[in-house]
Amino acid sequence: MAKLYFRYGAMNSGKSTALMQVAHNYEEQGMQVLILKPQVDTKGGGELVSRLGVHRKADRLIRPDMDVFEVVREASQATKLACVLCDESQFFTAEQAEQLFMVTVDLNIPVICYGLRADFSLRGFPGSTRLLELAHTIEEMKTICTCGRKAICNCRKVNGQFVFEGEQVAIDLENDVQYVSMCPQCYFRARRAFYAGRK
Structure with a gap:
């Protein structure tokens, strides 16, 4: 089958x-x-x-x-x-x-x-x-974060800066968009910093 x-x-x-x-x-x-x-x-x-x-x-x-x-x-x-x-x-x-x-x-x-x-x-x-x-x-399929932990999150960068808002689909390496694989610890550290910087 x-x-x-x-x-x-x-x-x-x-x-x-x-x-x-x-x-x-x-x-x-x-x-x-x-x-x-x-x-x-x-x-x-x-x-x-x-x-x-x-x-x-x-x-x-x-x-x-x-x-x-x-x-x-x-x-x-x-x-x-x-x-x-x-x-x-x-x-x-x-x-x-x-x-x-x-x-x-x-x-x-x-x-x-x-x-x-x-x-x-x-x-x-x-x-x-x-x-x-x-x-x-x-x-x-496994990969690793820059810290060495298992990466399960996809973090989006626009013009080199992490972003956590926007359209669901933005193609990697187009319009200054880049994706980085991250472990949950690094992902949430970056996300908290993103929202703290907007206050």
Whole structure:
């Protein structure tokens, strides 16, 4: 039985790199994969980009109004798919997360989603929340904070300053936005300093 996997982690936990390695492993065995990326993630344009410098073209860019099940079904009619790989899955809608689940149910094709669990204010993304509810298997990808503790928070910087207010979606390395992986202790220290400075 095909399964839906959700592999989540903070920024810099190697999600895109791991996805590209999985794609390589399948292809080295002569199997076909389909790589999907939400169009809202404009970093890299139509490519998946890893901080290690590795990049790869996505097979399909998914708009919020697209039916992902139909995209996969059509692709599977043209070639036998061994797996569907999804980068930046937090940017899928909740409905699209359900459609990816149905790919495993009705098309019997495994789906592996990589993404963030929560945003810079520790609130879940709609796509990630639904994937956590539906996935057969949930795996955490780990990284560390600058202090050496396990990082589970994503902290947003704008023009080099930590910010804790704003739109949920702001793409890394665009418009002077940068994300830093932090442990809860460092995250809340920075957050308290941000609000103290506004009094």
